[in-house]
Amino acid sequence: MTKNEIRGFAAGILLTCAVFAFFYYLIFNQGEQKPAKNVVKQTPLTEATVTQYLASHHRKAIDLDAYNQWLSDTQKATDKASKSKDQTNTNSKDKSPAPSKTTTYNLHIKSGMTPGDISSELVSAKILKSNQKLNFDQYLHKNKLEKYVQLGSYKVSSDMSIQKLAQVITKNHSN
Secondary structure (H helix, E strand, O other), X not given: OOHHHHHHHHHHHHHHHHHHHHHHHHHHOOOOOOXXXXXXXXXXXXXXXXXXXHHHOOOOOOOHHHHHHHHHHHHHHHHHHHHHHHHHHHHHHHHOOOOOOOOEEEEEEOOOOOHHHHHHHHHHOOOOXXXXXXXXXXHHHHOXXXXXXXXXXXXEEOOOOHHHHHHHHOOOOOO
């Protein structure tokens, strides 16, 4: 087709669409838009309706500054609690050292395994605790290490940190 033939074809399509639109909207619908069946009438969005919705769902709206302040206070409280827990654990270890049993496992990473599959296997083998599974997955994702997980067999143990486990299965590619 030549350039002029393509232009003529495009103009024909546009003209046809315009004719169909004219008949559809002005002739067949008589210019009226009929409400669809089973449509729930929506109330206008006002401050009162938002407040009522939040109250009925036991929620509260706060501004961004208040949220950021709450977030920093929560982080400080968490840090303080973990420090006091560490000190308590250190003191209790000094008084009565409890022997912790270290579990070792030979992890086989096969083609097609996802980080979630790997962490599930580590939980099953008691290398990770079930509450650490999500942390392990998030660590791999946050540090963009999923694509560096290598196929093979790795000897891992329960005394390894999440970072060390990631380092082992990515062959020292961890950040």
